[in-house]
Every structure is written in structure tokens, then in C-alpha cells.
Amino acid sequence: MANPGDFAYTVKQQADIVRIIGDYVKLKKAGAQNYSGLCPFHGEKTPSFSVHATRQFYHCFGCGVSGDVFSFVQKIENITFPEAIRVVAQKLGIPLPKATYSNPAEAKEAKLRSQLLDAHERATAFFQECLNRPEGARAREYLAGRGLDEKTIAEFRIGYAPDSGFLLRDRLANEFAEEVLRESGLFSWKEALSGEQNQIPRSARNDKSENGSRTTNDRRPTTLYSKFRNRIMFPIANDAGKIIAFTGRTLSTDEKAGPKYLNSPETPIYSKSKVLFNLDHAKEAIRKLDYAILVEGQMDCISVYAAGFHNVIASSGTAFTELQAKLLARFSKNVVVNFDPDTAGAKATERTLGLLVEEEFQIRVLTLESGFDPDLYIRRKGKDAYSEALRGSQKYFDYLIERARSQFAARTPEGKVKAVNYLLPHIQRIPNRIARDELAQEIAQKLGIDSAILRQELRHVASDRSASSIKPAQQLQVTDAEKILIRALASSRQMQPEAERLSARDGAEEEFDPARQAHYILQAENLHRGLAAESLIESLLNAGAETADVMDVPRSEGERRILASILLKEEDEELTADRLEGAVRALRRIHLRRKLEETQLQLKQPTLADDKARMRELLLQVERLSRALRDPNLGEDELKRTG
Numbered sequence: 001m002a003n004p005g006d007f008a009y010t011v012k013q014q015a016d017i018v019r020i021i022g023d024y025v026k027l028k029k030a031g032a033q034n035y036s037g038l039c040p041f042h043g044e045k046t047p048s049f050s051v052h053a054t055r056q057f058y059h060c061f062g063c064g065v066s067g068d069v070f071s072f073v074q075k076i077e078n079i080t081f082p083e084a085i086r087v088v089a090q091k092l093g094i095p096l097p098k099a100t101y102s103n104p105a106e107a108k109e110a111k112l113r114s115q116l117l118d119a120h121e122r123a124t125a126f127f128q129e130c131l132n133r134p135e136g137a138r139a140r141e142y143l144a145g146r147g148l149d150e151k152t153i154a155e156f157r158i159g160y161a162p163d164s165g166f167l168l169r170d171r172l173a174n175e176f177a178e179e180v181l182r183e184s185g186l187f188s189w190k191e192a193l194s195g196e197q198n199q200i201p202r203s204a205r206n207d208k209s210e211n212g213s214r215t216t217n218d219r220r221p222t223t224l225y226s227k228f229r230n231r232i233m234f235p236i237a238n239d240a241g242k243i244i245a246f247t248g249r250t251l252s253t254d255e256k257a258g259p260k261y262l263n264s265p266e267t268p269i270y271s272k273s274k275v276l277f278n279l280d281h282a283k284e285a286i287r288k289l290d291y292a293i294l295v296e297g298q299m300d301c302i303s304v305y306a307a308g309f310h311n312v313i314a315s316s317g318t319a320f321t322e323l324q325a326k327l328l329a330r331f332s333k334n335v336v337v338n339f340d341p342d343t344a345g346a347k348a349t350e351r352t353l354g355l356l357v358e359e360e361f362q363i364r365v366l367t368l369e370s371g372f373d374p375d376l377y378i379r380r381k382g383k384d385a386y387s388e389a390l391r392g393s394q395k396y397f398d399y400l401i402e403r404a405r406s407q408f409a410a411r412t413p414e415g416k417v418k419a420v421n422y423l424l425p426h427i428q429r430i431p432n433r434i435a436r437d438e439l440a441q442e443i444a445q446k447l448g449i450d451s452a453i454l455r456q457e458l459r460h461v462a463s464d465r466s467a468s469s470i471k472p473a474q475q476l477q478v479t480d481a482e483k484i485l486i487r488a489l490a491s492s493r494q495m496q497p498e499a500e501r502l503s504a505r506d507g508a509e510e511e512f513d514p515a516r517q518a519h520y521i522l523q524a525e526n527l528h529r530g531l532a533a534e535s536l537i538e539s540l541l542n543a544g545a546e547t548a549d550v551m552d553v554p555r556s557e558g559e560r561r562i563l564a565s566i567l568l569k570e571e572d573e574e575l576t577a578d579r580l581e582g583a584v585r586a587l588r589r590i591h592l593r594r595k596l597e598e599t600q601l602q603l604k605q606p607t608l609a610d611d612k613a614r615m616r617e618l619l620l621q622v623e624r625l626s627r628a629l630r631d632p633n634l635g636e637d638e639l640k641r642t643g
Contacts, residue, residue: 007097008070011089017056017069020091024076024330026287027051034568040076040330041065045360045432050568057551059564066564068551076330080106109268115180116269119172120235120243123186126171127159127233127246136160138251139232146299147379152306155281159233161248165225178224185245185264187224228262234298236264239327241280245270247298273321276328277301277314283331285310291334293366293390294320294352295374300338303375307383309390320352325359333359336393338366340373350426353396357429365399366390397439400426401446416447481586482533483566485522487575488514489540490550490567512577527587530594536562589629596625 018027018035030036030050039049039060048062059066065075074084089096130136131153139160143153161168172181181187231248238244245264250257264270278301286292293312295301301314315324328335335356339349349365356363366389368377378386394402400423408418423443430436444451478486491514519541522528528537536559543553550567551560573579599621602608608615 007089008085011085011092011094012056012069014092014094015056015069015088016053017058017072018051018053020069020088021051021058021072023091024072025049026290026332038329038333039063039065040326043359043431052568055550055567057564057567059561059568061565064561066551066560080110082106083110112180112183113269115176116184116267117242117244119176119180119184119186120245120269122172122175123168123184123246124157124159124233124235124243126168127161127235128157129159130162130167131158131160135162142232142251146375147303148306152302156302157235157243159235161226161228161231161233163230165229168226169224181224183267185267185270186227188227189224227264230257231262234302236270236275236277237280238269238275239279239283242269244275245272249299274323274327276324278305279313279327279331281305282311282313286313286328286331290332291336292328292332294328294335294337294339296339297373297375300374303378304338304386307378307386309383309386315352320355322355322359325355325361329359329361334362336364336366336390338368338374338393350400353400354426354429357396357426358431360431363396364393365396366393367399397426397442401443405447416449419447420449478533478562478566479531479586479590481583481590482528482531482537484575484579484583485518485528485587486533486537486540486563486566488518488580489522489537490563491515491575514575514577514580517577517580521584525588525591527584527591531587531590533562535559592625592629596622596629599625 021027022035025037025040027035027037028047033052033054035051035053036047037049037051038044038047039062041060042063044062049058049060051058057066057068058072067075069088070081070084073079073087074081077084077087079087086096131139143158148158169181169187172186176184182189228246228248230252231250234247234249235243236245236247245267247264248262250260250262263272266272277298282292282305289311291311293304293309295304295312295314298314301312304312313328315321337349337352337356339352353363353365368374368389372380374386377389404419404422408422409415420443427436427439427443430439441451443449444453522537522541528534531537535556539553539559540550551563553563599618603615603618603622608618
């Protein structure tokens, strides 16, 4: 929570939430003060995510999340609140004060991440230096053979890891503790232990030798050495451009050299399932063109980018994941998938397509000639040929139908059955039932199958489909009258002092102040008691002047959702004195109806027959309440007479 006077409050006052969120979500104007887009926190096809420009908060009517600029950045970046403040401040160019943390563990974690980022930056510079030294000649020759010029090599900060296991360690050892080097994923180590002693946790081996290497309890040293040796190094950056990992391509033909491509392990700053290679370079082009080109490998990605297609990205050392899909969805939900056309590549394409379908992307598939990956295709045929191939990319299901027809000889009855069985699991992934039905008709037509039979099969698989979409958050049934009173209270969280109020008796026309009017009526008549929004209204009534942000007033997440939902729609109707008075009359009627029901229940009690006086009193009360309810201009006096 940002409080007046602190750094977070200063940042929040200067932040334009529409611009900040616009870096992650494609927003469109949806009113005088509202902007809408697809929610980045759950899959949806129709925008239900709204941002209020004036009140500086966001709310999703689908999954119910809401908050301010900090909570958005914190949630979408998966970082702590202090880090979110720093991210927003950096976006605004506000100088950062010394960071503070809520507890020592949080401070230690943040410090380690910062040191790991610094270590990766130093390592990148070291690998770049090594590429330009004599020992990097073979690496330079390899890169030139792959068609990469000096400009591209520099832009992607490609380097070379020397064959020595200790040069990088010695470069970094003066700046970083051994714990940081171990956590970085850049090093391996050997420990002179044998048998069961090898099972001792590293944290228990806490002695250090004079040269900085760790020693175990039996005083035997641990030696750190570089994980990447004699490899071309491709840095992996997060979408903010910070280097967080590497992929190393071996130059050795020795069987002991290890895998052809070696990737950094998972670290506190790197999770391969959450990273898309080249997104830091590509995100602006993806936004501008409103589609991404997704390839498999880093060399494919670099070659396509160098050819002028700057909206290209690649999965980073892993099969495409749901988290990567959500990351890409921040920038566009249109994608051309261009994986290798061989058998393994085709299967990877189908897995990726299925996942993207579930996330409701609009997908096309680019299939190159057999034997060509994107890198080789561009080098052999040129960028114009690749551009032409892009224009000829197929819609997702056209691609799958074509594969089904070719694989299963779909001209025969048996082939048609196999083709349908192949396609049904893919169709089942589509979240929208109408889209599934339309696709069923298209598939039936192309395969020459009775569409009614195919739709029947679809209904069968659809009935087994688990509910993957998030249902709208369940909220209390708040009446329109309550919403108007809440809007009035939210317009100002403090009644004006008595001396500042003007009235007709002062010789001046009183200006309509909805907050003051709502405060007065609710405190005088307690009309909010027993209502669905009683707790929220009570919070707004009791909020002090120190509360700078109306969204900080509610005490529960449910109340914040209700308030956000109401305020995002406040521009639909002007809050006038007549509308506020109408809401008050509606609440008075609710109050009277409740009293009438209570009185009628008392009249039904069996013991009342012996108390004639009490019965007459209750009957008169019913008559007064009924008469008051029939009055179209129900006022405070009528309410008091029935009390």
C-alpha cells in the first residue's frame, strides 16, 4: 500500500496506469476514462479486463482480479512489492532510493537475484572478449559460415567460452562470493568425498580454504570450473533485456564434449518454461505488426531476425509451455508457428498448436520444404522467399486436416474414421463451443463425412472436456441503489467540515456534493444496515482523510472487486442529485419491506391470539408500512413515522 510521503506514493502519483499496463496488455479505449483488453491473468477471447485512467486501477470482470499499478506489475512479473515499485519507477525515469525489504529473507533473495544478473552481465562481456581473441578464431569462422555478420553478432551479444575451465571463474571470483557463482548455473564443481559422505548437503559444507574454494567437513577442497567450455555462447535475456542464462553450442567433435547444445540450468533468475528467446528485441515489432513468428531454435530465430523479420521469437531450450503462451499473449494473440517439418518437428508443432489453441490464439502454420529449417531456408533461398512463404502460411486446422488426409488415406471409410479420431482431440482443445461446432462442419465437408455424425462425436468429446476457462468471480447481489450510494461515497472519502458548508440560509446556493449527502443520510438513517454491501459502505463511511486511494479502503478482496466493478461503470450515468435521491428512496423502501415482512411474521405467531392489544398494534404497523410503501415520494418523515 502506498501512503502519502513515502517513495511508493510518489511513484504512484506520477504513474499513468494505462501506459504501464499498456506495455503488457493491448488496450483499447472503451469510454471517456476506461480502457479494455484481454486479461493477462486468465485465458479469454472477449475482453473483460478494464483499466480506469482517472482512478488509476484495473479490474477483470472475468476472473475478478483488481488492484493498482504496483499490484499489476507485481503479479504479472512475479516479483515482490518493493521490486514492483522499482520497476515502475524505472519505467518513469524516477531516481531510486536505497531498497528496503519487509524481512531479511526477502532482502537476501533480492540481493542474490541482483548479484546473479550482474554475474551474467560480466560473463557475457567475458565471452564477447574471448570471441574477438585469437582463441575465438574457430568460433568466428563458424558464425560467418552460418551467415552472421558482425552487426548481428554484436546485437545478440554472441560470444565464445574458452576451453579452459578456470578463466571465467578467475574473472568473476574477485567480484562475487562462491555462493553466487554456484547459484549462477555457470559452473560445475567437484568435491573430494566418497561413499555416503557425498550425500551431505552442500549447505552443511561451510568451511572455506584460503583461495576461496569451499572445503568440506573433512577439510577436502571443492573446485569450481566452468560448465561451458569450447562453446559458442548465445545469451538468453528476459523480456526486459537482462541476461539471465546461456545456450552453448559446442565446437568440439570429441565424444566427451557433451551435448551439441548445452543450456543453463534453472536458477533464481532463470526458469526456461517462462522465457521466450529474443522477446526483448521482438516485443515492439510484435505489438506493431500484431503477430509473432515462433521458431524452435536460437539460430533459426537469429537468422530470421537478421533477415528483417523482427517479430520472431523462439522457445528457450524446452517445449513450448503454457507460461510462455501467457507471456506472448501480453503482446499479441496472433502467431505463425514455423517449426522443422521433419517427424519430430511436426509432433512438436502439434503440441505447441494444441497449447496455443487452449490459450485462444489465432494460429497459422508455416511449413517449409523438406530438409529446410528457417535458418537454412533464408541462407539458401533468401529473405524474399521466406516472406512469400509467410504469406502462404496455413490456418491451424487447415494444416491439421491436410496432415490427417495425407496420413490416413481419408478417401476410404477406414481412413475417414482414423482421420476423425486424429482430429477430435485437437478440436476438443478449443474452449469455445460455437467455434467447435463451426469447425466440425468444415472438417466434415473437407473429409466428405455426414456433419451430423461428426457433430455427435464432437458433443461426446465436448462432454468430457474439463472446464478450463475461469468463470466470472462470484459477487454479492448489490442493488442499483447501493451502487449509486457507493459511487457517491467514493467521490470523496471525507465530509467537509461544518464551517465549510454553504446552504441557502447563508445567502448562497449550495453546491451538490454527493459524498457529503450520502454520508449524512446513511449516518442519520442507517439505511445500509442488512444490505449486501453493508460492510463496503461502512468501510467507505469510516475511511479517514489519510486514505489517499479509494481502492485501499475496502478490507477484503471481495469488497475491492465490488468497488472496482462499480467504479469502472460510473461514467455510464452521471451522478446527479435526483439520481442520488432516487437511490435513497429505493433503500428506504427496502428498509420498509424488511420491517413489513418481520411484522407479518410476528402476526402469524400462535401465542399472539391471547394478546389483543399487541395484535392491534402490529396490524396498525402493517397498515402504516403498507401506506408508506405506496407513497411514490417516500421521504425521511414517512420512514420515521413507521419506525
